[in-house]
Amino acid sequence: MTPDRLDNIFSALADPTRRAILARLALGTTSVTELAEPFRMSGPAVSKHLKVLERAGLIIRGREAQWRPCSLDAAPLKEVRDWLEHYRRFWETSFDRLEEYLQEVQTNGDSDGTDQR
Amino acid sequence: MTPDRLDNIFSALADPTRRAILARLALGTTSVTELAEPFRMSGPAVSKHLKVLERAGLIIRGREAQWRPCSLDAAPLKEVRDWLEHYRRFWETSFDRLEEYLQEVQTNGDSDGTDQR
DNA sequence: CAGTTATTTAACTATTTGGTTTTATACACC
DNA sequence: GGTGTATAAAACCAAATAGTTAAATAACTG
Numbered sequence: 001m002t003p004d005r006l007d008n009i010f011s012a013l014a015d016p017t018r019r020a021i022l023a024r025l026a027l028g029t030t031s032v033t034e035l036a037e038p039f040r041m042s043g044p045a046v047s048k049h050l051k052v053l054e055r056a057g058l059i060i061r062g063r064e065a066q067w068r069p070c071s072l073d074a075a076p077l078k079e080v081r082d083w084l085e086h087y088r089r090f091w092e093t094s095f096d097r098l099e100e101y102l103q104e105v106q107t108n109g110d111s112d113g114t115d116q117r
Numbered sequence: 118m119t120p121d122r123l124d125n126i127f128s129a130l131a132d133p134t135r136r137a138i139l140a141r142l143a144l145g146t147t148s149v150t151e152l153a154e155p156f157r158m159s160g161p162a163v164s165k166h167l168k169v170l171e172r173a174g175l176i177i178r179g180r181e182a183q184w185r186p187c188s189l190d191a192a193p194l195k196e197v198r199d200w201l202e203h204y205r206r207f208w209e210t211s212f213d214r215l216e217e218y219l220q221e222v223q224t225n226g227d228s229d230g231t232d233q234r
Numbered sequence: 235c236a237g238t239t240a241t242t243t244a245a246c247t248a249t250t251t252g253g254t255t256t257t258a259t260a261c262a263c264c
Numbered sequence: 265g266g267t268g269t270a271t272a273a274a275a276c277c278a279a280a281t282a283g284t285t286a287a288a289t290a291a292c293t294g
Binding site: 004006007010011013014015016019022023026072074075077078080081083084086087088090091 | 121124127131132136140191192200
């Protein structure tokens with residue numbers, strides 16, 4: 001609903017480290033240290049990435065002794081899916097005609113540029 | 118395939134102005150000036166947003182006299198859709214059990230009475 | 235209590251981002 | 265060629281991002 005939610009979600013996803021963290025969490029809940037292990041990166045750096053993911057609602061953090069286990073929460077991805085849905089027809093049907101149209105616009109010079117369906 | 122492609126796509130989508138531009142382009146090809154019109158923002162600012170979208174492959178620019186008409190190219194969104202697909206099961210089936218699990222983790226594992234929400 | 239482990243916070247730095255204004259380029263029209 | 269219009273590039277700035285190291289917090293362990 002709020003536009004900022006998508007901002008947060010997309011920008012959280014715009015980093016390969018964070019996407020890798022999500023991929024790891026898809027295998028199951030785990031600790032920060034274990035999440036950090038595959039990366040050549042300090043602990044605090046990973047901690048910051050987790051904060052970004054948490055702000056986007058993509059992870060949930062528990063508390064278990066001195067560990068803060070992280071779990072995937074894919075609910076925000078549903079919003080992304082819904083947003084994407086608006087554009088599905090563009091990559092499905094009209095792509096070839098779009099290409100044609102651009103070809104025409106680039107060579108020809110008399111349209112008013114408002115083609116669509 | 119390359120991880121950087123998704124980086125570019127997601128970060129291009131992480132801005133409300135740019136998503137609004139894509140929404141406008143879904144209605145049809147148009148000029149930079151017309152794209153800029155709804156925003157309280159200078160022309161060069163919009164020009165930069167278009168460059169980001171272009172780098173992500175989300176728009177294609179033609180040339181028609183002194184105009185550079187922009188058109189939507191939704192192909193990169195297909196990659197997003199494919200990436201999302203890996204997580205679909207998480208927002209479909211297992212979400213409730215995830216909630217339960219976290220509930221358990223947060224209340225359990227706390228034998229000396231230190232309480233935390 | 236002292237020590238160890240897990241994690242976050244603080245302070246700092248370099249780079250990127252999103253905006254500005256001013257200047258340059260490309261084309262159309264007279 | 266000179267003028268107006270559409271757009272991009274340059275130069276600049278403030279704020280955000282992604283990383284660092286060092287210190288603080290929180291919990292277990294002996």
